[in-house]
Amino acid sequence: MATKKPLARPRSLGQLLTFATAATGAMCQDMLARHDLTLAQWVILSALWRRDGMLVREIAEYSGNNAPAASRIIDRMVERGLVTRQAASDDKRVVRVHVTDVGRSLEHLRDFHERVNARLLDGISAEEAETLTCLLKRVDANARRATGSDQWPKTTDPLNE
Amino acid sequence: MATKKPLARPRSLGQLLTFATAATGAMCQDMLARHDLTLAQWVILSALWRRDGMLVREIAEYSGNNAPAASRIIDRMVERGLVTRQAASDDKRVVRVHVTDVGRSLEHLRDFHERVNARLLDGISAEEAETLTCLLKRVDANARRATGSDQWPKTTDPLNE
Numbered sequence: 144m145a146t147k148k149p150l151a152r153p154r155s156l157g158q159l160l161t162f163a164t165a166a167t168g169a170m171c172q173d174m175l176a177r178h179d180l181t182l183a184q185w186v187i188l189s190a191l192w193r194r195d196g197m198l199v200r201e202i203a204e205y206s207g208n209n210a211p212a213a214s215r216i217i218d219r220m221v222e223r224g225l226v227t228r229q230a231a232s233d234d235k236r237v238v239r240v241h242v243t244d245v246g247r248s249l250e251h252l253r254d255f256h257e258r259v260n261a262r263l264l265d266g267i268s269a270e271e272a273e274t275l276t277c278l279l280k281r282v283d284a285n286a287r288r289a290t291g292s293d294q295w296p297k298t299t300d301p302l303n304e
Numbered sequence: 305m306a307t308k309k310p311l312a313r314p315r316s317l318g319q320l321l322t323f324a325t326a327a328t329g330a331m332c333q334d335m336l337a338r339h340d341l342t343l344a345q346w347v348i349l350s351a352l353w354r355r356d357g358m359l360v361r362e363i364a365e366y367s368g369n370n371a372p373a374a375s376r377i378i379d380r381m382v383e384r385g386l387v388t389r390q391a392a393s394d395d396k397r398v399v400r401v402h403v404t405d406v407g408r409s410l411e412h413l414r415d416f417h418e419r420v421n422a423r424l425l426d427g428i429s430a431e432e433a434e435t436l437t438c439l440l441k442r443v444d445a446n447a448r449r450a451t452g453s454d455q456w457p458k459t460t461d462p463l464n465e
Contacts, residue, residue, distance in 0.1 A: 147355075147362075149362070149365060149366070150351055150354060150355050150358070150362070150366055152366065153350075153417055153418075154417075154421070155417040155420065155421065156328075156420070156421050156424050156425065156433075156436075156437070157328045157329075157332060157417065157420050157421070157424065158368075158417070159437065159440050159441070159444070160321065160324055160325045160328055160440065161325055161328075161329070161368070162368060162444060163321055163325075163440050163441075163443055163444040163447065164321045164322055164324075164325040165368070166444050166447035166448050166451070167317075167318045167321055167322075167443070167447045168318075168322070169447070169451050170447045170448075170450045170451045171318060173450070173451045174450075189314075190311055193311060194308075194311050197311070201308075201310070201311070204310060205310070205311055205313065207319075207322070207323060207326070256314055256315075256316040256318065256319070257314075259316065259317070259318045260315070260316065260317050260318070262446055262447070262450045263317050263318065263443045263446050263447060264317065264443070264446070265446045266442065266446070267439065267442055267443070267446075271439060272317075274435060274439070275317075275436070275439040275440070275443070276317070276320065278428065278432060278435070278436040278439075279320050279321065279324050279436070280320070280324075281427065281428055282324055282328070282424045282425070282428070282436070283320070283323060283324040283327050285423060285424050285425070285426045285427070285428075286324065286327035286328045286330070286331045286423070286424060287327050287331075289331045289334070289335075289423045290327070290330050290331045290334045
């Protein structure tokens, strides 16, 4: 059976975004694998290192997951001994997530995102990076407006801390 | 219990890419929902409309999925009557995927990606779009180089058809 030339993909910004995001995710997983950590776990730890005792709902909003998905990630982090779920001292009905000593031992990864930024922007000037950020935010806003959800998840804009 | 100000996210290009891609995906699903089609199904149909009878492996390479994932998507498309799996006429051991009449009836969505591009790039000039494309390709290449996989999936570059 003769091998045909692979079918060309059409010019698609959506696909370029999808592929670049997948490649970035794979790079992050690769960088975190030596610490036996997934990217989703790092995102949650990076929040708890700065604000221990967050609610699952707050963690979900921060990470951009829905609450059930965030809860499943936290389940695995509890199994791994990275965090614990504890009743709040002021209201026993409220469950807060706390970092354990094991979770704290990984806090040298606090600025992991800076290392990711540096790798992604290798050979790209500060001015170009600023242009890329601005254009991506406009594309993001266009996509959200088109679906009628023109708000970022309820948290401060990540690029204007 | 007092509500705290949401925790700010740090400046992260990876996160901006992830959120923009998720928003784009949600917009696409929203646009395709009226046709009872998922984005993954459209990607496969858009390949088969141009080259009917592709192998699952070729479809996987085209769509950026691994073969088992592509096969699962095709399973659901078979259930929906959009495509069929058929033994090749020249070699009965080889299975090819063919579009049905139902799948053909959706071919007016062939240029769906152009509508997506137009929505995402609303208010963005052609020059800015070209800059965005170039910068995203450099970021993508950096991410792939960092993980030692500096090749796009085995198909023609989608942006240089």
